[in-house]
Amino acid sequence: MTRVERWEQRSEWPLSIAAVIFLIAYALPIAIPTMSHASYEACEVVVRITWVGFAVDYFARLGLSEQRWAFVKRHPLDLAVILLPILRPLRLLRLVALVGVLNRVGSSTLRGKVVTYVVGATALLITCGALAVTDVERGQPGANIENLGDGFWWAITTMTTVGYGDRYPVTTTGRFVAAALMVAGIALLGVVTATLASWLVERVAAATDDEQAVTRAQIEHLTTEVRRLADELAARPSQPEQAPSGPSTARSADPAATS
Structure with a gap:
């Protein structure tokens, strides 16, 4: 270190x-x-x-x-x-x-860290955007973001790319804040989508692996049974063939009785 x-x-x-x-x-x-x-x-x-x-x-x-x-x-x-x-x-x-600090607080898995970063960064960006735009817009001519509640509503609709339109910045600094928030919102949305897609692919792959494992186990069990039966058949002693016995056989074996 x-x-x-x-x-x-x-x-x-x-x-x-x-x-x-x-x-x-x-x-x-x-x-x-x-x-x-x-x-x-x-x-x-x-x-x-x-x-x-x-x-x-x-x-x-x-x-x-x-x-x-x-x-x-x-x-x-x-x-x-x-x-x-x-x-x-x-x-x-x-x-x-x-x-x-989120790197240490987050989960030990990569996906856990991504989720922690996304949640933390989203909350932080919304808060920063609301504070910044309220600070620069309040009291300006034609401004419609006059309190922190308006700032948070604007930040949420902007970051989620909804663009409701009832609140918007009128100052140059406020528009720069809006641009940064929109870019960050698109980036975080992409991360969320990629994480969700990765989770779904992993779940499908896990289900497929489970099915394949069951199939392999069944095949191995059948193979073991077939081998056991083959070994049992091979271990049995061969039986000598016996001549059939009966009345007709006895008569043919006694010529005196025939004459």
Whole structure:
């Protein structure tokens, strides 16, 4: 295990907890727009502290990496988490840490991990989409997404590619959020379809294997019975042929009686 892997193993859960705290601090001002100024400032302080924590984690892994440029190229999303804190909706990229911990929480099987990732990513994307679009759309001229309930309804209809049409973004940032959510929805739908198809194919294959196993067992049983009967027939001693006995035979054997 490399130094970077040891660091990631130790920091994974703390970063996940920090991501959850960040989500709460980010969501509260959006869900409660009438909150006091002091509460709003407290949430902003929490958001900044979590940003510092993610920055420390990124630069620590970068310093422990033996090939730093290769590390930067392999982790572009982590770098975006650090470089894009000014754009408030993009701060939600910090929640990527929550997806990493799903690898340990998920099942030991590949399909179990896929299901865990899909469920977790779907809930996370819907939440992030609702928060981001509500944050940028509220109070804008002509906006029809004014509260978090509208944001969640829009996020669900957009991610499932239904496109109900009663709620839609009117700002440029909101439309970028919508585009990202639609692409993610199509990708997750493809994963769900592929997983379901794989499960069905496996069930059919398992049923076919069971039927073949029963057929093979029956053939082996019949083969064993045939061999046993053949061995029994081969083991029986041969019986000598006996001449038939009766009145006609006795008369032919006695010439005096015949004359």
